[in-house]
Amino acid sequence: AQSVTQPDIHITVSEGASLELRCNYSYGATPYLFWYVQSPGQGLQLLLKYFSGDTLVQGIKGFEAEFKRSQSSFNLRKPSVHWSDAAEYFCAVGGPGGSYIPTFGRGTSLIVHP
Amino acid sequence: DAGVIQSPRHEVTEMGQEVTLRCKPISGHDYLFWYRQTMMRGLELLIYFNNNVPIDDSGMPEDRFSAKMPNASFSTLKIQPSEPRDSAVYFCASSTTSPGETQYFGPGTRLLVL
Numbered sequence: 001a002q003s004v005t006q007p008d009i010h011i012t013v014s015e016g017a018s019l020e021l022r023c024n025y026s027y028g029a030t031p032y033l034f035w036y037v038q039s040p041g042q043g044l045q046l047l048l049k050y051f052s053g054d055t056l057v058q059g060i061k062g063f064e065a066e067f068k069r070s071q072s073s074f075n076l077r078k079p080s081v082h083w084s085d086a087a088e089y090f091c092a093v094g095g096p097g098g099s100y101i102p103t104f105g106r107g108t109s110l111i112v113h114p
Numbered sequence: 115d116a117g118v119i120q121s122p123r124h125e126v127t128e129m130g131q132e133v134t135l136r137c138k139p140i141s142g143h144d145y146l147f148w149y150r151q152t153m154m155r156g157l158e159l160l161i162y163f164n165n166n167v168p169i170d171d172s173g174m175p176e177d178r179f180s181a182k183m184p185n186a187s188f189s190t191l192k193i194q195p196s197e198p199r200d201s202a203v204y205f206c207a208s209s210t211t212s213p214g215e216t217q218y219f220g221p222g223t224r225l226l227v228l
Contacts, residue, residue: 011210032214043118043219044157090157100214101170102148106156 002027002033004093004105012111013081021076023065023091031038032095033074034102035065038088047089050074061085118220120203121184126226132194135223137206138187147186148181148191149205163189196227 003026006070013019014071015023032051034043050061055067074091088109119138127133132151133210139146147162166183174181178197184190193200202223 034216036219041221043207043221044217045219046216049216094214094216100212101162102214102217103204104157 002031002093002095002103004091004103006089006091006105006108008108009106009111010111012113015083016080019076019078019081019085019110021025021089021091021110023074023076023105024054025072025074025091025093027072027095028077028091029095030069031093031103033065033067034094035059035063035074035076036090036092037061038090040087044090047076048109051095057114080109081112083112084114086110118203118206118208120171120223122223123221124226125129126228127196128199130195130228131227133200133225133227135143135191135204135206135225137189137191137220139189139206139208140218141187142210143208143218144211144218145209146189147205147207147209148189149207149219151203151205151222152165152201160191161163174226198213198227201225201227 003025013059035047038044047063048057050057050067057065063078088107090107091105092102121136148160150158160173161181179193203222205222207219209215209216209217
């Protein structure tokens with residue numbers, strides 16, 4: 001069965017610092033991978049996705065993620081965090097080798113200090 | 115497009131009452147999903163529809179929960195009777211021609227059952 005682990009429940013960074021949010025997945029084939037962001041009181045919004053091709057994926061708001069098959073990881077990065085990036089971040093996995101319906105991780109809450 | 119629309123945004127009710135949550139997906143999207151989000155369990159898929167037909171309702175917690183999609187532009191999630199443990203944020207999401215594609219989430223309905 002497909003699954004996602006986001007090992008960090010909370011991450012605190014200072015504004016302007018770099019960010020990396022971890023995501024590990026379990027999947028039997030080449031997965032579809034997603035990162036979503038949820039601002040307070042809002043629904044989830046897609047940041048970026050990986051289906052195939054270049055393993056470094058660019059998304060909105062200056063985020064990027066790298067698919068590493070050997071590590072079963074899809075970590076989210078941003079070189080310089082802004083206060084408006086404070087939110088909950090969800091990694092999700094799905095695809096043709098398992099269930100197309102994405103399985104979501106528990107989320108990582110990002111706190112940004114001024 | 116207005117995005118996925120959910121109503122009401124907030125609902126407070128008493129235990130035993132019937133609750134109906136409503137969703138209007140993005141026009142042209144073939145898939146509709148209902149999720150529940152709680153601190154304890156994270157984001158849970160309750161049920162999803164393809165072309166108005168329920169495909170997988172294995173996530174529906176009990177017979178007290180039911181969902182319908184009478185046409186391509188409207189879906190309801192009903193809880194009857196409601197219980198305090200049903201308190202959560204309920205999201206509706208829709209996607210295009212593949213369930214593995216990007217899901218577009220509504221703003222959610224925050225339900226509190228007293």
